[in-house]
Amino acid sequence: MTTENKENRRGVTRRDFIKGVGVGGGALVLFGQFGVHSAAWALSGEPALKMIVVDYGKCTGCRTCETACASRNRPVSVKGKELPGLGNPIHANIRVHSFNPDVDVAGVCAMCADTPCAKACPVEPDPRGRRAFYRDDATHTMRNDEKRCIGCQSCAKACASQRTGVIRPNPETGRPEGMCTLCGGDPQCVKRCPFGALSYVEVRRDRKFYGLGPEKIAAELARNWYGTTSFGGAQ
Amino acid sequence: MSAKPGYYGKILNVDLSTGKSETVPVSSRDLDLFVGGQGLGMKLLWDRLKKPGVDALSPENPLMFIPGPFSGLPVPSSSRTCVVTKSPITAPMASDHPHASTVTYSNMGGFFGPELRFAGYDGLVITGKAKELSYIVIDDGKVEIRDARKFRGMRTDAFDKAFLEELGDRKFKTVYIGPAGEKLVPYSSIIHTAGRAAGRGGSGCVMGSKNLKGIAVKGTGQPSVADHERFLAALEKARKALYGTAYAKSWAEQGTARAIVGNSKAGTESVRNYREGTFTEADKIGGDAARRDVWVRDIACFCCPLACKKSGVTKGKYGGVVHDGPEYETGVMLGSNLMISDMPGLLKAITVIDDLGLDQISTGNVIGFLMEAYEKGMIDRKFLDGIDLKWGSVDATLAMIEKIAARDGVGELAGKGVAGLARHIGQGSEKFAIHVKGLELAAHNIQANQPRGLSYATASRGACHMSGDNIAMQNRRAMLDSTGMCFFPTFEPALEEPMLELLSAITGHEYDKKEFEKAGERIFNLEKVFNYREGFRRADDRLPDRFFEDAFTIGAKKGAVLDRKEFETMLTRYYKDRGWDPESTKPGTAKLKELGLDFI
Ligand code: SF4
Ligand code: SF4
Ligand code: SF4
Ligand code: SF4
Numbered sequence: 001m002t003t004e005n006k007e008n009r010r011g012v013t014r015r016d017f018i019k020g021v022g023v024g025g026g027a028l029v030l031f032g033q034f035g036v037h038s039a040a041w042a043l044s045g046e047p048a049l050k051m052i053v054v055d056y057g058k059c060t061g062c063r064t065c066e067t068a069c070a071s072r073n074r075p076v077s078v079k080g081k082e083l084p085g086l087g088n089p090i091h092a093n094i095r096v097h098s099f100n101p102d103v104d105v106a107g108v109c110a111m112c113a114d115t116p117c118a119k120a121c122p123v124e125p126d127p128r129g130r131r132a133f134y135r136d137d138a139t140h141t142m143r144n145d146e147k148r149c150i151g152c153q154s155c156a157k158a159c160a161s162q163r164t165g166v167i168r169p170n171p172e173t174g175r176p177e178g179m180c181t182l183c184g185g186d187p188q189c190v191k192r193c194p195f196g197a198l199s200y201v202e203v204r205r206d207r208k209f210y211g212l213g214p215e216k217i218a219a220e221l222a223r224n225w226y227g228t229t230s231f232g233g234a235q
Numbered sequence: 236m237s238a239k240p241g242y243y244g245k246i247l248n249v250d251l252s253t254g255k256s257e258t259v260p261v262s263s264r265d266l267d268l269f270v271g272g273q274g275l276g277m278k279l280l281w282d283r284l285k286k287p288g289v290d291a292l293s294p295e296n297p298l299m300f301i302p303g304p305f306s307g308l309p310v311p312s313s314s315r316t317c318v319v320t321k322s323p324i325t326a327p328m329a330s331d332h333p334h335a336s337t338v339t340y341s342n343m344g345g346f347f348g349p350e351l352r353f354a355g356y357d358g359l360v361i362t363g364k365a366k367e368l369s370y371i372v373i374d375d376g377k378v379e380i381r382d383a384r385k386f387r388g389m390r391t392d393a394f395d396k397a398f399l400e401e402l403g404d405r406k407f408k409t410v411y412i413g414p415a416g417e418k419l420v421p422y423s424s425i426i427h428t429a430g431r432a433a434g435r436g437g438s439g440c441v442m443g444s445k446n447l448k449g450i451a452v453k454g455t456g457q458p459s460v461a462d463h464e465r466f467l468a469a470l471e472k473a474r475k476a477l478y479g480t481a482y483a484k485s486w487a488e489q490g491t492a493r494a495i496v497g498n499s500k501a502g503t504e505s506v507r508n509y510r511e512g513t514f515t516e517a518d519k520i521g522g523d524a525a526r527r528d529v530w531v532r533d534i535a536c537f538c539c540p541l542a543c544k545k546s547g548v549t550k551g552k553y554g555g556v557v558h559d560g561p562e563y564e565t566g567v568m569l570g571s572n573l574m575i576s577d578m579p580g581l582l583k584a585i586t587v588i589d590d591l592g593l594d595q596i597s598t599g600n601v602i603g604f605l606m607e608a609y610e611k612g613m614i615d616r617k618f619l620d621g622i623d624l625k626w627g628s629v630d631a632t633l634a635m636i637e638k639i640a641a642r643d644g645v646g647e648l649a650g651k652g653v654a655g656l657a658r659h660i661g662q663g664s665e666k667f668a669i670h671v672k673g674l675e676l677a678a679h680n681i682q683a684n685q686p687r688g689l690s691y692a693t694a695s696r697g698a699c700h701m702s703g704d705n706i707a708m709q710n711r712r713a714m715l716d717s718t719g720m721c722f723f724p725t726f727e728p729a730l731e732e733p734m735l736e737l738l739s740a741i742t743g744h745e746y747d748k749k750e751f752e753k754a755g756e757r758i759f760n761l762e763k764v765f766n767y768r769e770g771f772r773r774a775d776d777r778l779p780d781r782f783f784e785d786a787f788t789i790g791a792k793k794g795a796v797l798d799r800k801e802f803e804t805m806l807t808r809y810y811k812d813r814g815w816d817p818e819s820t821k822p823g824t825a826k827l828k829e830l831g832l833d834f835i
Contacts, residue, residue, distance in 0.1 A: 061535060086308060
């Protein structure tokens with residue numbers, strides 16, 4: 001893991017410094033500079049959990065993670081046998097967003113402690129307290145109950161406006177897609193990333209933790225890497 | 236009819252004259268024989284240009300973006316798109332056809348080729364000419380041609396941003412030309428992601444001639460494969476051959492820039508307009524220096540475990556964001572070839588050339604030629620519109636680059652390349668006009684590297700450093716650039732078997748090393764037939780006099796110079812081994828038949 005606080009900046013080489021600028025979990029920890037969404041997990045008092053963390057300094061934007069994720073989470077049936085798919089990135093739960101100047105932000109569900117996505121779901125909670133969009137108690141991943149989901153896209157809107165924007169409503173049904181499944185505990189993106197930019201790590205409860213959208217993360221990285229805040233392209 | 240596995244069996248044809256776009260089937264036989272990329276592009280060019288001498292800048296000349304069977308699948312380094320068209324640069328010594336020129340192909344990394352395949356096409360062919368400056372948007376099956384007049388004259392970095400903003404969706408992958416392409420400077424490039432280029436051979440000029448500023452594509456589909464399980468197994472092997480290896484790490488560490496110091500030491504670098512093979516200040520512009528002072532990120536193309544691209548930032552007078560560089564080619568052509576050793580200055584030149592949409596290699600070569608002619612007093616400062624074009628001058632280089640892109644004053648003439656310049660200047664300057672068939676040489680110098688001389692002399696697009704130093708390599712490269720895979724990972728021997736396995740699993744056609752090279756031989760021969768029909772003969776496979784006359788005066792290869800007789804002997808043997816007539820270079824009917832080229 002790379003540097004996470006100001007103390008560690010002393011005595012590091014320029015390259016270490018550059019490399020150390022961006023580490024986050026579908027979110028970003030950047031020398032504590034981000035204060036937009038306050039430390040959700042830190043305040044929540046929930047037990048530690050494991051999740052996907054991105055080292056933006058190591059990420060090269062190669063998009064292998066997208067294909068690995070899609071391959072695992074969109075299996076296909078070949079001659080009656082279920083096999084991993086060919087990995088069409090359109091179906092990935094991790095998404096690499098590219099910018100100019102050259103910044104790539106791999107975005108994945110930040111598994112926010114306060115789940116604004118689930119709170120936004122208008123479906124009545126079931127006896128276990130689950131709305132149609134809910135957090136899986138065992139894995140902490142976000143899930144959709146297809147049977148009860150009305151396809152209103154409130155979850156997606158909440159995530160997009162307040163956090164990472166990873167939820168993609170299905171173009172036909174409106175039901176949410178794009179939430180990380182952690183691949184049943186064997187994250188394929190981590191395994192296949194050629195550059196070791198992804199890790200599956202325990203997030204400490206006291207860790208400052210912010211689920212930001214890729215544009216905000218990219219802007220911060222660009223400012224640190226290139227000294228520029230001028231960004232082109234669509235939002 | 237179901238398509239051949241690994242393909243859609245169709246290309247998208249956009250006619251800018253009529254505004255009509257349609258999908259056109261590609262036969263399984265053509266896909267079998269010509270694969271994709273450079274090969275399929277050549278076949279489509281052959282089918283569409285039925286006679287020699289078609290003006291490369293006429294609406295008839297198709298501009299083609301062709302991915303390969305690897306594209307759109309998670310195969311390591313399956314990032315390349317081949318841009319194929321008829322060259323607006325090359326010309327034979329003599330021909331019956333006024334607009335005779337070679338085929339040209341330029342291979343580009345990034346994300347455009349895979350995205351074309353996600354959108355459902357094995358290739359994109361653009362013909363005709365739009366009435367006004369336009370751009371094309373391809374969103375799966377939906378194709379639109381839109382007005383681009385408000386973007387006229389926009390440089391590529393600004394356009395990269397403005398284009399995406401206009402499209403409103405970051406998922407689009409885009410290619411575009413800069414002001415140079417709009418102005419039809421012959422060696423204009425096509426740019427992708429502000430820092431990647433289909434640079435060589437003038438494809439940006441052809442795009443400009445169609446009044447086409449940019450192309451955007453996105454898609455949701457994916458091609459099929461012939462044998463799913465075999466594909467997955469081979470994919471694992473291919474990843475294993477590259478992931479975490481010292482080989483891959485060395486690319487991530489320095490990319491091609493490592494060779495800036497290495498080749499200078501070996502005496503194979505282009506220095507001072509190819510006068511020398513060694514640059515005493517190479518370490519100032521090499522990979523170590525760039526890593527220390529410039530680079531902030533290693534960047535990879537689609538599914539590539541190498542990450543040879545580097546972005547960075549420089550400070551001072553020439554400071555700014557650097558999308559890519561120095562690479563070997565850009566660093567040498569604008570660095571050692573011009574005796575420039577100021578890193579920020581060098582990177583400024585590289586950045587501006589991409590921004591204007593010029594080919595880095597030809598631009599560096601042209602400026603090197605002018606510097607030498609100026610030093611020798613063949614041209615004066617007035618000829619250069621007041622630019623004091625001395626060796627090593629960054630400011631003069633930057634001024635000249637702007638002139639070329641704007642076709643302003645001396646830039647109009649310089650835009651014609653070193654062949655055109657030498658014709659104009661005369662005084663024996665053709666001896667150091669470093670081109671073959673009108674296309675400038677790249678950053679590999681050859682006084683001490685005769686095999687590379689063969690590559691330059693016989694390559695299908697004019698002086699090409701990528702073509703291969705012998706017949707087997709030429710065939711292999713032609714095939715490799717037809718698959719959609721990048722050339723760089725393929726130096727790793729452990730990748731060879733999984734790569735062939737992947738190709739077989741995808742296409743259902745069994746490839747071993749021999750079959751792979753055979754396909755390349757077929758492609759190379761069709762290119763030759765095309766060029767021969769245009770009027771290219773043995774006299775065109777010539778190297779500039781400098782390489783036979785000006786021995787290196789410094790470095791490890793001091794004294795090295797090519798021997799004319801030896802070179803001619805090598806050429807004769809080359810034609811014979813190829814099954815071509817050594818006098819005329821005409822490919823023999825027996826060879827063509829053997830390769831399945833009997834439709835010619
Ligand atoms: S695979 Fe790794 S390096 Fe490539 S885009 Fe994903 S996180 Fe970045
Ligand atoms: S879906 Fe969005 S809001 Fe919900 S936990 Fe994931 S990142 Fe947070
Ligand atoms: S789309 Fe479904 S899961 Fe999302 S908020 Fe609406 S009902 Fe709930
Ligand atoms: S852990 Fe699995 S589901 Fe989550 S982003 Fe990675 S590959 Fe996709």
